[in-house]
Amino acid sequence: MEAITGYASYALPIATALVGVWLVWTAVRYVRADKGTRVSMRQAVRVRWGWVRLARMAGLTVTDKTPSLLAQITAQKDSPPPSPRVLTPKIKVKPDQYGVTVQARTLPQVGLEEYQKSARFLSDAWRCTRVSVLPDGPGKVVIRGVRSDPLTTPTRHRPTGRPPADLTRWELGVDEYAAKVCVSLANVPGVTVAGVPGAGKTSGVNKFVCDFAPSPAVQIATADGKVSRASEGDYADLVKRMFAFCGDDLDEANALFKRLVELRKRRSATIRDVLGVKNMWHIGPSPQWPLTVLIIDEAHTFFREYKGNDATTKRLAALTAENARLVEDLVKKGRSVGILVILISQKTTGxxxxxxxxxxxxxxxxxxxxxxxxxxxxxxEDIRNWPDASPVTLQDPAYVGVAVMAMQGRPGYTRIRTPYVADANAARVADATSHLTADPDLCLDALLRATGRTATPPAALTKQP
Structure with a gap:
């Protein structure tokens, strides 16, 4: 007894010290957090304290009539049976700027479907704009509640100036539940971006350029149908990081597309001998074999069908028809050799x-x-079946910078808030990374010389379809 008393005299100060450390740590986190996160931290406390009562009212509990092991052991022979136990799922709550993320356990008869049916009750009780429930592994669900709508909350992106850790990962922004949205660029030959003027198309692509510019394994060319020269328009601050640029001149665009098709042919003819693989994505881009990105803004400028019998109109019609054929070659055959085409237009109709x-x-x-x-x-065509996610509903000024896309592994369509990149930040990144700009053709020449080959065999090029 004396030993137990002696240990007890130490336990109380230790427990008090631990509680004090936890309180100080929580207070520091609260003070250092931004305004939105502070509100979410208070919201998280309410969620934890009110969970047992809310779960019972929402039908997320189970009545277990089987006595626990301890009750069976301590029960007297003639005593009445113990009362049934009400089991409540255990939860973990994590706050952030937009709301809370709750990880919850499932119980018999309380699974994913039951949580999803109760989402609207949870949304009202937690004072959230919307609540989603998704599976989180066997016996677990994750409940995401957002207090403020991420889609109507403008965000800014300040590029770090550091090379991305994964060149196959394109971070687009956050979805309507403030979860990060990323797409894989591996084995992707082309991307289309549509939207009315001023909706955020070019800003989203600017973020792509700023994020990938610090990597020498990415080289970018641009054809911008909105301007006549590089010093104009949305890409004026980024042109230093581009190995080629042309405006709305159809002849210049045609020359650029031909140049890239010839690069595609040379890469197709030499990839096995130089890289040892049939698909560049099996080993990934490198400074010697960079991912070559062609951005075609206001793409309709270069593919428009001209109709008329005069010589000028016929010449323009022939140019746009050839432009379409050349870009088709890049999209259909450039995937395995590391060529990506991003096409931007107000409407992507035929x-x-x-x-x-x-x-x-x-x-x-x-x-x-x-x-x-x-x-x-x-x-x-499937977007007709998801009217709530249709981009037609994004015409309000509050949704400038919000895009819709179909995500692999998710039903329906996802709405994404893309961040805005200030012109000053774009210029800063372009200036700091301009020395990394290189012509992919010259990179291939250097790689061929390093591997003991001085030129691409003519026969190999003529065999390309």
């Missing part, structure tokens, strides 16, 4: 981007649209 190009691009994003037909052209 008259703006030929369907034989558009329909080969596996990733499609659409910012705000005015008509359902434009939304269908950008995202596919």
């Amino acid at each position: 008259d703006a981007i030929p369907t034989f190009i558009r329909d080969v691009c596996p990733i499609g994003l659409s910012f705000a649209q005015k008509t359902v037909e434009a939304a269908v052209a950008a995202l596919g």
Whole structure:
């Protein structure tokens, strides 16, 4: 007894010290957090304290009539049976800027479906704008409650200036539950971006350029149909990090597309001998064999069908037809050799981007649209079945910078808030990384010399389809 008393005299100060440390740590976190996170931290406390009562009212508990082992052992022979136990799922709550994330256990007769049916009750009780329930492994669900709508909360992105850890990962922004949305670029030949003017198309692509510019394993070329020269328009601050740029001149665009098709042919002819693989994505991009990205903004400028019998119109019609054929070559044959085409247009209907190009691009994003037909052209016929996610609903100024896309592994369509990149930050990144700009053709020449080959065999090029 004396020994137990002696230990007890130490236990109380230790327990008090631990509680004090926890309180100080919590207070420091609260003070250092931003305003939104502080509100979420208070919300998380309410969620924890009110969970048992709320779970019972929402039907997320189970009555267990079987006595516990301890009750069976201590029960007297003639005593009445113990009262049934009400089991409540255990939860863990994590606050963030937008709301709370709750990890909950499942119970017999209280599974994923029951949580999803109770989502609207949880949303009201937790004072959330919306609540989602998704599986989180065997016997677990994750409940995401957002207090403020991430889609109507403008965000800014300040590029770090450091190379991305994974060149196959494109971080687009956050979805309507403030979860990060990323898409894989591996084995992707093309991306289409649609939306009315001023909806955020170019800003989203600017973020892509700023994030990938610090890597010498990425080289970018641009054809911008909105401007006549590099010093104009949305890419003026980024042109230093581009190995090629042209404006709305059809002849210059045609020359650029031909240049990249010849690069595609040379890479196709030499990839096995130089890299030892048939698909560049098996080993990933490198400074010697960089991922080559072609951005075509206002793509309809370069593919427009000209109609007329005069010589000038016929020449322009021939140029745009050849442009379409050249870009089709890049999209259909450039995937395995590391060429990615990003096509941007207000509408991605067949008259703006030929369907034989558009329909080969596996990733499609659409910012705000005015008509359902434009939304269908950008995202596919299935968008008619998801009217709440249609880009037609994004015409409010609060949704500038919000896009819709179909995500692999998710039903329906996902709405994404893309962040805004200030012009000053874009210029800073371009200046700091301009020395990394290199012509992929010259990179291939250097790689061929390093492997003992001085040129691409002519016969190999002529055999390309």
